[in-house]
Amino acid sequence: MSEHEFLRDYDPSAYERPSVAVDLVLMSVIDGTPAALLVRREDHPHLGRWALPGGFVAIDESLDDAARRLLADKARMKDAYVEQLYTFGAVNRDPRTRIISVAYFALLPSPDFAAALKAEPELALAELIVPWRGEVGGPVEACSTDGETLPLAFDHADMLGLAMLRLRGKLDYSGVAFALLPERFTLRALQDVHEAILGTKLNKPAFRRRMLDRGWLEPTGERESGASFRPAELYRHRTGA
Structure with a gap:
């Protein structure tokens, strides 16, 4: 039998096929705290709980294309650092049916984060509370800006926890x-980001020396504006570093 004949007679309904979804972990650091964008579910299951923006993958769509589409549709963004995080495939992770979710995370500077919130009213800012130190791993909690715990849908606490671990x-x-x-x-802003992600304070001179010695930074020759004291020097990430 040729491959053409095999494919002609192949029955795709011979095996059950799960649905595949993509969930987006849209993260930033806001006021020294790691944060993510969530949406409140308006339908069952998990009605009223908070979830990561996501959706199902079309039959003719790659996973990466689905992630990019959802990033544009859900957060009105076309350009962001996007990385595939992990595939969540527990059998009972979704009570509707067998749904496998591929989580992606997109890292956003705080101005883009604010622009996404303004462009898409359904999105809400959630501060992330990491209850473990170092790289132990595990789920994290999400809180509103008022400090109220936001109950999370599905296994999205695990998705957020894995994003922090990564x-x-x-x-x-x-x-x-x-x-x-x-x-x-x-350099202060760069240290703030590191401290927010690590959940610990860093020695200022040692941190700055390490960053400068690695060759990752390029001075712009400019200084920040609006500072009450001597304005700090501005840097950019050296391309290819």
Whole structure:
């Protein structure tokens, strides 16, 4: 039998097929705290709970294309640092049917975060509370800006927890922190991002020396505006570093 004949006679209904979804972990650092964008569910299941923006993958759509589409549709964004995070496939993770979700995370500077909130009223800002230290891992909690705990739908607490774990793991050897900053930034702002992700304070002289020694930073020759004291020097991420 040729491959053409095999495919002609192949019955795709011979095996059950699960649905596939994509969920977006849209993260930033706001006022020194890791934050994510959530939506409140208006339908069952988990009616009234908070969830990551997401949707189902079309039959003719790649996972990456679905993530980009949802990023544009749900958060009105076309350009962001997007990375596939993990595939969540527990059998009973969704009570409707067998649904496998591929989580992506997009890292956004705080101005883009604010623009997404303004462009899409359904999105809400949630501060992330990480109850574990270092790279232990585990679910995290989400709170409103008023400090109210937001009950999360499905396994989205685990998705948020894995996103934080991934960030902590990559922070020391990659330039992932720069995706959370505007194009030009101060060393203080860079340290704030590191401290927010790591959940701990860092020694200021040692941190600055390490960042400068790695060759990741390029001075812009400019200084921040609006500072009450001597304005700090502005840097940018060195391309390719």
